[in-house]
Amino acid sequence: MNQRKILVTAALPYANGPIHLGHLVEYIQTDIWVRFQKLRGHHCLFMWADDTHGTAIMIRARKEGRSEEEVIAEANAEHQRDFAGFQIQYDNYGSTHSDENKKLCGEVWQSIRDAGLVKEKDVDQLFDTEQGTFLADRFVRGTCPECNAEDQPGDNCSKCGTTYSPAELTNPVSTLSGSTPEIRTAKHLFIELEQLHGFLEDWTQTGDHLQPEVANYLRGHFLGDPQSAEGAKPLRDWDISRPAPYFGFEIPDCPDNYWYVWFDAPVGYIASTQQWCERNGDTLDNWWKNDAAEIHHFIGKDITYFHTLFWPGMLKSAGYSLPTKVHIHGFLTVNGEKMSKSVGTAFKANTYLDHLPPAALRYYYASKLGSRLDDIDLNFDEFISKVNSDLVGKVVNLASRSAKFVKDTGLSNSYPDDGGLFESAASAGNEIANAYENCDYNKAMRLILELADKANPFVENAEPWNLRKDPAKSQELQDVCTIALNLFRQLVIYLSPVLPDLAEKTGELLNDPLLHWDQSQTPLTGSSVAKFKHMMKRIEEKDVRAMEEASKIEAEQEAAQVDNHSEQFADSEQPMIDEPMTDECTIEDFMKVDLRVARIVNAEHVEGARKLLKLTLSLGGDHRKQVFAGIKAAYEPDQLVGRLVVMVANLKPRQMKFGLSEGMVCASGPGGEEVFLLTPDEGSKPGQRVH
RNA sequence: GGGGCUGUAGCUCAGUUGGUUAGAGCAGGGGACUCAUAAUCCCUUUGUCGCGGGUUCGAGUCCUGCCAGCCCUACCA
Numbered sequence: 001m002n003q004r005k006i007l008v009t010a011a012l013p014y015a016n017g018p019i020h021l022g023h024l025v026e027y028i029q030t031d032i033w034v035r036f037q038k039l040r041g042h043h044c045l046f047m048w049a050d051d052t053h054g055t056a057i058m059i060r061a062r063k064e065g066r067s068e069e070e071v072i073a074e075a076n077a078e079h080q081r082d083f084a085g086f087q088i089q090y091d092n093y094g095s096t097h098s099d100e101n102k103k104l105c106g107e108v109w110q111s112i113r114d115a116g117l118v119k120e121k122d123v124d125q126l127f128d129t130e131q132g133t134f135l136a137d138r139f140v141r142g143t144c145p146e147c148n149a150e151d152q153p154g155d156n157c158s159k160c161g162t163t164y165s166p167a168e169l170t171n172p173v174s175t176l177s178g179s180t181p182e183i184r185t186a187k188h189l190f191i192e193l194e195q196l197h198g199f200l201e202d203w204t205q206t207g208d209h210l211q212p213e214v215a216n217y218l219r220g221h222f223l224g225d226p227q228s229a230e231g232a233k234p235l236r237d238w239d240i241s242r243p244a245p246y247f248g249f250e251i252p253d254c255p256d257n258y259w260y261v262w263f264d265a266p267v268g269y270i271a272s273t274q275q276w277c278e279r280n281g282d283t284l285d286n287w288w289k290n291d292a293a294e295i296h297h298f299i300g301k302d303i304t305y306f307h308t309l310f311w312p313g314m315l316k317s318a319g320y321s322l323p324t325k326v327h328i329h330g331f332l333t334v335n336g337e338k339m340s341k342s343v344g345t346a347f348k349a350n351t352y353l354d355h356l357p358p359a360a361l362r363y364y365y366a367s368k369l370g371s372r373l374d375d376i377d378l379n380f381d382e383f384i385s386k387v388n389s390d391l392v393g394k395v396v397n398l399a400s401r402s403a404k405f406v407k408d409t410g411l412s413n414s415y416p417d418d419g420g421l422f423e424s425a426a427s428a429g430n431e432i433a434n435a436y437e438n439c440d441y442n443k444a445m446r447l448i449l450e451l452a453d454k455a456n457p458f459v460e461n462a463e464p465w466n467l468r469k470d471p472a473k474s475q476e477l478q479d480v481c482t483i484a485l486n487l488f489r490q491l492v493i494y495l496s497p498v499l500p501d502l503a504e505k506t507g508e509l510l511n512d513p514l515l516h517w518d519q520s521q522t523p524l525t526g527s528s529v530a531k532f533k534h535m536m537k538r539i540e541e542k543d544v545r546a547m548e549e550a551s552k553i554e555a556e557q558e559a560a561q562v563d564n565h566s567e568q569f570a571d572s573e574q575p576m577i578d579e580p581m582t583d584e585c586t587i588e589d590f591m592k593v594d595l596r597v598a599r600i601v602n603a604e605h606v607e608g609a610r611k612l613l614k615l616t617l618s619l620g621g622d623h624r625k626q627v628f629a630g631i632k633a634a635y636e637p638d639q640l641v642g643r644l645v646v647m648v649a650n651l652k653p654r655q656m657k658f659g660l661s662e663g664m665v666c667a668s669g670p671g672g673e674e675v676f677l678l679t680p681d682e683g684s685k686p687g688q689r690v691h
Numbered sequence: 692g693g694g695g696c697u698g699u700a701g702c703u704c705a706g707u708u709g710g711u712u713a714g715a716g717c718a719g720g721g722g723a724c725u726c727a728u729a730a731u732c733c734c735u736u737u738g739u740c741g742c743g744g745g746u747u748c749g750a751g752u753c754c755u756g757c758c759a760g761c762c763c764u765a766c767c768a
Binding site: 220236305372375379385388393398400401402446468538 | 695703730
């Protein structure tokens with residue numbers, strides 16, 4: 001087999017937080033692929049690093065009163081600890097905050113400059129004068145300029161869906177300091193990606209660098225289709241600089257400006273390789289400027305854009321090799337729901353490892369992962385039954401039911417007739433290898449388990465437990481166990497990219513380390529057999545529950561910490577207890593309710609009514625609604641006339657004792673004297689819909 | 692609003708270029724075995740292949756229209 005040179009990366013973990021099971025989908029996927037390639041005898045490197053730059057880390061360091069370097073050093077140690085715990089094996093773990101990266105960024109930058117892709121533009125951005133920093137969109141909240149919804153994110157309104165720039169918000173507030181930011185204009189540098197349009201069109205649409213749905217997505221969303229009636233669409237300029245202060249690398253030819261984190265992060269792949277090369281006497285060009293070397297990136301679908309447009313563009317401009325393939329995966333859901341930090345389903349790697357073995361998750365993910373972008377679900381019932389029945393019940397069982405019979409004799413000196421079992425399983429190796437190669441791990445697992453399902457009946461029929469009772473059949477007993485253990489060993493070789501631990505233990509059991517895929521093609525004979533020890537423990541439900549519980553407690557503790565930061569708003573929990581949250585509703589459900597701003601044009605007592613006031617509401621023009629509202633104990637009619645309220649305007653009219661009520665007025669509070677009418681902010685007009 | 696993906700047994704999913712009676716694992720039911728981590732083995736129940744049209748000698752598979760779910764979204768296609 002000719003040896004391939006394969007360089008692999010996974011997305012760089014951000015140094016601002018712990019690793020959770022969602023991240024691990026990708027890292028385990030990558031590790032399996034790398035281990036597979038190495039097992040096949042290829043020269044494969046996994047080059048990885050922490051992503052360390054950006055505003056988030058700068059802010060966090062400030063908050064904690066220490067340097068950014070301290071924050072990222074701590075994260076680096078934690079990350080590497082977690083990866084070791086999950087048996088994720090990389091050849092170098094660097095940091096984007098390294099000298100190598102800084103130098104490489106400079107070189108890439110210069111090439112892009114030389115290619116004439118950089119231009120300057122002024123950008124209006126909000127500036128927090130208290131913190132002395134420009135604010136990224138996510139650090140600004142304010143009132144939506146379109147629908148006046150308050151406390152909306154900096155980039156789009158969660159109520160009406162309008163998108164805007166933070167500078168357009170009506171009452172912008174910095175979430176860092178709580179102060180009102182001001183608009184400042186600053187010079188930014190942009191890369192004119194459109195100049196590379198033809199290249200990107202070609203690279204994304206041909207050559208099998210991307211999964212087909214990704215290529216479609218890029219064409220549909222960004223590139224356009226030159227063949228279609230609309231034609232190609234221009235690519236937007238990419239804002240690549242951030243003014244000081246910013247935690248990152250200062251741009252050499254543009255003092256006081258820094259590369260945006262997404263510029264230096266992927267260069268970190270190259271920088272990490274450089275560190276490895278220096279340590280191993282290799283050269284960078286051998287990997288990054290060599291047509292004979294493949295480059296594979298594993299990423300999540302959320303960062304598709306950066307890795308399939310910007311990154312190839314950068315590489316192309318700087319004269320590096322382009323990715324052979326970008327492998328993109330979906331997200332993790334837990335028991336069918338989105339992971340949630342507050343609910344505690346964003347299980348931390350560390351929390352998992354406190355209660356459960358890494359092999360179980362590695363196998364479970366492998367059995368779920370396909371080559372496409374579908375989300376995968378972590379369902380704990382399935383998790384338990386899959387690991388127990390597939391791995392312990394079927395695979396490991398082969399060894400545990402036969403090894404001890406040959407502890408003293410070892411394996412037979414020649415491989416006995418097994419009716420073609422070993423041979424057919426050996427020839428299945430190609431299909432299994434293809435599945436691994438294509439990231440169809442679920443298919444690989446299925447194929448492997450099929451083999452296990454053939455091996456167990458063999459043992460069943462051969463009845464070694466009966467053979468051992470008859471001394472005359474000792475050779476037959478040894479032969480049967482030799483077959484069972486060889487079939488087991490073969491399965492373990494196939495599984496070893498997923499379960500390195502099991503491979504190692506199997507090597508020890510049979511006194512023959514499992515290091516190469518080809519070992520699956522030839523039976524092992526004459527080897528001694530060690531005393532059998534449990535190779536894998538069954539998963540117990542109580543361990544899963546314990547992990548869930550621990551994670552929940554962590555989530556609560558973190559929430560409590562956040563609360564401490566906002567003591568000034570220490571509101572009681574009582575209202576939520578009195579009226580717990582109702583079931584989730586969809587936007588469609590909500591849109592059924594037509595809420596309108598209305599002006600109370602008349603209010604009067606109703607004779608004979610204990611709680612009711614009769615209100616006449618105007619929706620502007622001639623639109624009048626009569627509403628009976630149970631607010632008599634809380635409001636005097638006089639206070640009400642003229643004011644604006646929010647009403648349910650499309651409520652089915654209801655005949656009441658005192659007349660027809662054509663809607664409801666929105667108010668909070670338990671009732672009685674404690675009723676608080678909702679008031680729209682100044683500027684809203686009767687008849688406007690509330691979204 | 693637009694785009695993409697998905698919809699096959701209770702659950703998780705296979706179903707190659709359209710071709711006999713639609714499959715596997717798990718779960719369920721019955722039995723066997725006792726070497727093995729209550730593991731294993733044999734037998735077995737279950738399907739309007741989301742719905743409706745169409746193309747075809749023949750459609751789970753191709754076309755089309757709906758419906759549902761998930762994801763994306765740079766008011767952009």
